[in-house]
Amino acid sequence: MATNQEILGRDDANDLEAILAITNDDVDSVLHVVADNADAIFTWDYEKGARPALTKLYEKAKTSQWNGETDLPWDTDVDIEKVAANAPMDPDTDPVLVAATAPGGPIHHWGEKEWSRMRIEAQNWTMSQFMHGEQGALLCTAKIVETVPWIDAKYYASTQVMDEARHVEVFAKYLDTKLTGHYPINAHLRMLLDDIINDSRWDMTYLGMQIMVEGLALAAFGFMHMLTEEPLLKQLLRYVMSDEARHVAFGVLSLKEYYESLTDAEMLERQQFAFEAAVRMRDRFLQQEVWERMGVDVRTMVRIQLENETNKNDDPFQQLLFSKIVPNCKKLGLLDRNNHWLRRKFSEINVIQFEDWTDTGEEYELLDELGKDRAAAAAAESA
């Protein structure tokens, strides 16, 4: 069994110094090069429909395309302070902020002015990380087109490439035209995206991207969609979510078949990769860059956040981010192979309680907002 040191590069997942040592030190370069180490695979088996669930998803994707320029109300006036005010950040109830604002805490002196700026920075940071993650999905899906051996999966993945281009485009446009500043990619997120792209095995791209990163994104978009009252952002997120639900379904449907043929040793490598991805994503939500920009002592803030994780991890937002990932891992048989390895790890980070929530294999039909809109418009037209 691999140790935390081998999987994460540190013995204790909550090692403060090791987490702070991971930084993005080339924030000024425009390009970031990653070796993708994989063979491009042709298949001469063109028989369409050998995997009916993927064919169904492909047909759905073809009719659910939208145009980021023309299908969203970009003429909406956005009041950034109002948008930011909906961020889940309550110094009276959020356990981390309660500790940080206590007498002697690093932000005990903050008044309304600092809180208001913090909310705006957090909004800029969050949307920036969404945008960078979307570019990760764009590159990963293009890689899947090359590496997956099944024609039905190549077809479907090609539609996801288009979806992800659109997502990068709309998040970038929202940041540029409605918010007040980009953040560079978070170092933990970049490390995870690099690890996913580096891996030579085609199914690892799916596991890292479609199951872990996109599973978390679907939950995070859903949370923001529920909280925001800004109509442009709400519609943008709603459209992105209807695509993302298909993407996660693509991962679940493809890997379910493949994982049934893997040995225990091969499955253990997948379980370890899923755990590594979960910890990297948890680390990214420590949002070091925001604390730094706010002039707060980053080490103290991250320590308070980690202490909260270790003690109880009772932040419902943090937990909910795993609400799609855990049931999907269960459906793929990842939780319990090898003496419940991943179940034990997910228990340690307090997210195992989601195991029986709906998995995303079929959920995309429920989230197909665009399909519902178009059906309603067609019905109204014929009436």
Ligand SMILES: [Fe+2]
């Ligand atoms: Fe996306």
Ligand SMILES: [Fe+2]
């Ligand atoms: Fe996606």
